[in-house]
Amino acid sequence: MNEMRERTLIDLFKALDGIYGANYExxxxxxxxxxxxxxxxxxxxxxxxxxxxxGEIVLSSQGEYVWSCKGCTWIHEKENVENVIFVLGRYPKQRLVEEDWWFFNRILQELFYGEVYGEELENGYNLMPAVLRNKECEEMDRVEFLAVRIYDFEILEVRRISSLEEMDGEVAIPLKEGREIYGIDRNGRKVMCKL
Ligand code: SF4
Structure with a gap:
């Protein structure tokens, strides 16, 4: 397990044990x-x-792709924190240690969207139906989107692809440029949508 995930689980277990709230210190x-x-x-x-x-994918100063949470306030809102503690508190801690990114992502989709919209594919996992839903979109002739390789809660590789058939065990997400996101919606349409 990587160091950051260990730190994350320590935070999570403290919260499940009732130690949480603002940290004014x-x-x-x-x-x-x-x-x-x-x-x-x-x-x-x-x-x-x-x-x-x-959040969004950015290039770190070391030239690696990382997920930046700078713009996320959701996980710092009291009501959401309580819901996360309630949902994750239903699982034995050992299970939370052993579960993978997909398990946690499905729980987040349920919490945030009310249901899991990501799709299991034979060659990967497609998150685009979740991210593109309920957006104002226009159909495009061609789009590129991102295939993100995740291992042990870390992004190992990000590449641009233009069809789901090109995936190789990765997670497909839209390509983001400013407030526009590009991808394939749940009806198979190539779309550009506004975030
Ligand atoms: S939910 Fe968590 S991982 Fe996602 S953007 Fe917010 S802080 Fe980052």
Whole structure:
């Protein structure tokens, strides 16, 4: 298990044991907004790959693709923190240690969208139906989107592809350019949508 995931599970278990809330002693407080809940300084769903929460893929100073959560306030809102604790608290801790990114991502989809819209494919996992739903979209002749390889809650590789057949065990998400996202919707249409 990587170091960041270990840190994340420590935060999660503290929360499940009832230690949570704002951390006024933290030198970074408030890193997102005044009155925020700091329970999940390390988000249990990281990297969620769901633009709707405010995150996005960026290139780090080391030239690696990472998921940036700078724009996400969802995990710092008290009501959401309580819901996350309630849902994850139903599982034995050992199971939470052993479960993979897909398990946590499905739980986040249920919490945020009300149901799981991601699709299991033979050659990967398609998150585009979740991210593109209920958006204002226009049909395009051709689109490129992203195939993100995840291992142990880390992004190992990101590549642009233009059809789901090109996937090789990755997670498909729309390509984001500013406030526009490009991908294939649940009806198979190539679309550009507004975030
Ligand atoms: S964008 Fe928000 S919910 Fe997603 S991984 Fe980051 S902090 Fe967690």
């Amino acid at each position: 933290c030198k970074h407080y408030p890193c997102h907004f005044s009155g925020q809940d700091c329970t999940f300084c390390y988000c249990p769903f990281y990297p969620c790959l769901l633009y709707d929460l405010g």
